[in-house]
Amino acid sequence: MKKIIKKLPLVVVFGRTNVGKSTLFNALTESGRAIVSDIEGTTRDANLNTVEWQNHEFELVDTGGIINLDQFLNPKQNRETDIIQAKIEAKAKSYLEKADVVLFLVDAKAGLLPQDRSLAILIKKLLNHKIDKVMLVVNKVDNYRRQGSRASEFHQLALGEPLTVSATTGSGTGDLLDRVVNFLADKNKFKKVAEVEEAEIEEIKVIMIGKPNVGKSSLFNSILGEERVIVSPIAHTTREPQDTVIEYKNKTIRIIDTAGISRQGQRSEKKFDPKKLEKLGIEQSLTSLAEADIALFIVDASEPYTHQDAKVVEEILERQKSLIIIGNKWDLIEDKDTKKYTLNINRKFPFAIWAPIHFLSAKTGSKVNKLLDLIIKVSDGRKIKLNDTTLNTFMMKIVKIHLPAKAKGVKHPHIKRFTQLRSNPPMFEVRIGAKDTLHFSYVRFISNRLREKFGFLGTPIRVWVSKNKKVHGQQNAGREQEIFVPMDENEEDIEKEIMNF
Numbered sequence: 001m002k003k004i005i006k007k008l009p010l011v012v013v014f015g016r017t018n019v020g021k022s023t024l025f026n027a028l029t030e031s032g033r034a035i036v037s038d039i040e041g042t043t044r045d046a047n048l049n050t051v052e053w054q055n056h057e058f059e060l061v062d063t064g065g066i067i068n069l070d071q072f073l074n075p076k077q078n079r080e081t082d083i084i085q086a087k088i089e090a091k092a093k094s095y096l097e098k099a100d101v102v103l104f105l106v107d108a109k110a111g112l113l114p115q116d117r118s119l120a121i122l123i124k125k126l127l128n129h130k131i132d133k134v135m136l137v138v139n140k141v142d143n144y145r146r147q148g149s150r151a152s153e154f155h156q157l158a159l160g161e162p163l164t165v166s167a168t169t170g171s172g173t174g175d176l177l178d179r180v181v182n183f184l185a186d187k188n189k190f191k192k193v194a195e196v197e198e199a200e201i202e203e204i205k206v207i208m209i210g211k212p213n214v215g216k217s218s219l220f221n222s223i224l225g226e227e228r229v230i231v232s233p234i235a236h237t238t239r240e241p242q243d244t245v246i247e248y249k250n251k252t253i254r255i256i257d258t259a260g261i262s263r264q265g266q267r268s269e270k271k272f273d274p275k276k277l278e279k280l281g282i283e284q285s286l287t288s289l290a291e292a293d294i295a296l297f298i299v300d301a302s303e304p305y306t307h308q309d310a311k312v313v314e315e316i317l318e319r320q321k322s323l324i325i326i327g328n329k330w331d332l333i334e335d336k337d338t339k340k341y342t343l344n345i346n347r348k349f350p351f352a353i354w355a356p357i358h359f360l361s362a363k364t365g366s367k368v369n370k371l372l373d374l375i376i377k378v379s380d381g382r383k384i385k386l387n388d389t390t391l392n393t394f395m396m397k398i399v400k401i402h403l404p405a406k407a408k409g410v411k412h413p414h415i416k417r418f419t420q421l422r423s424n425p426p427m428f429e430v431r432i433g434a435k436d437t438l439h440f441s442y443v444r445f446i447s448n449r450l451r452e453k454f455g456f457l458g459t460p461i462r463v464w465v466s467k468n469k470k471v472h473g474q475q476n477a478g479r480e481q482e483i484f485v486p487m488d489e490n491e492e493d494i495e496k497e498i499m500n501f
Helices: 021-029 069-073 080-098 114-126 144-157 173-186 216-224 263-267 275-291 307-318 338-348 369-382 388-401 440-454 491-500
Strands: 002-006 010-014 047-053 056-062 101-107 134-139 192-197 203-209 242-248 251-257 294-300 322-328 357-359 415-422 427-432 461-471 474-485
Touching (some): 021 101, 021 173, 047 173, 101 173, 134 173, 203 216, 203 275, 203 369, 216 294, 294 369, 307 322, 322 338, 322 369, 338 357, 357 369, 427 440
Parallel strands (some): 294 322, 322 357
Antiparallel strands (some): 461 474
16 A cells, blocks of 8 residues: 655644643544643643644644743743743743644633733744744633633734634634644645555554653653653653654554553542642553553662552553563663563562563663664564464473363363464463363463463463363353463473472
8 A cells, every 4th residue: 555654734732821722632633632630730741643634634732831931931041940841841932933833822711811912922033923823712712602702802912813712612623623724735734745655554552651750751752862751850740641653674663651650649639739630640641551562661770679560560461461671770770780680570570570671771872772673572472373283283292291280170181272362462262171170370381382482572471261061962162261371470380380280
């Protein structure tokens, strides 16, 4: 098929805090991606998503709200007490400079405020008075009789005819999209950059997950080679999942950076407590995990691992995601003994000793380039498909090594068939006799031999045990039991356990 590679026009939502930028972003992209709250400065990293309207596409950016105008104009003069807000405003400024259209958002309920006037003057200077690309959007017009009349006062900003919308109800958003698309079409912004013959591409969806301050956002930026997301030493700097698509060795990889998962953030219930935003970020992290293929579980190699880390890994495996454990901040380790640190990780996460472990430094970039190769290997292992002939030959060989272990009874169970039910993630079925039982340790043994023989690097394996049932005198295969094999013991212990049977 022909793949059309396009450089999409950039549309930026801009304005002071609490005018409804994130709500409008969610409405136009038909997503709940941006966190919405009444707390000032909720949005930190810019949210990006593609909008399709009238058979055209453009990229929409939701920027953080502007609180300090002086700092916005002079981002290098950062106040140490407000370093995150300084970075938010610097990021907003960089998007404005690249924008094809700016949606300058104001609040009908609050009316025209001095900060709106200041930002209007600023944006004219920043765009060299090319205000034709600025569209004045009056938000929160939920009741036109009540708020619509107030829209006229925004004419004072001299940014053209204001367009009234309600991001909450969706009223007026269709007219807004029409205006944006027509403007971009008139400016000839919808262009095909190139057409290439290429097979249909599947994305490898990779999520970065872990506790706060382990370096997820730093690693995200290091992979991309730019400061795509805001990084600071303050916990929970990242609140919303941030993702981007990269091409590497003819593979398409979507990488998602998420908010740090902490027990305190999950427990917060106060309405206006900033920790409520942490809880919302955690919920979105877990939602993003459900959509991913591979999880990069990031830990701080210089810090001891906790029970909370183990619970996150269990959550990843329970959702059948492939796993790569990243030991970040390797630059802080003096004795870089990878064997010792690998053993420490395996002891803390014994149920995931099959997961590859990669030590790197997101800060210095050391060994970051090898991570993408590892992601591709894990993705390939996740998609392995084996035919019945191969699997039954494999089963005959391992049965000769160790006879199947019984869960109860006196005789060894008879394995009648071994087959793969699906791939991505891999699932297998072991069929035994109607009166047989199979010990869970033997299922682990099968899983280990599968990895040893065929790969399945970094991927959990699910194994069903089914029995042949007699129905009216005839044999009928029926599924009875599911055994999930995350591997909570090392191979030697399992083989000893099997030998004891």
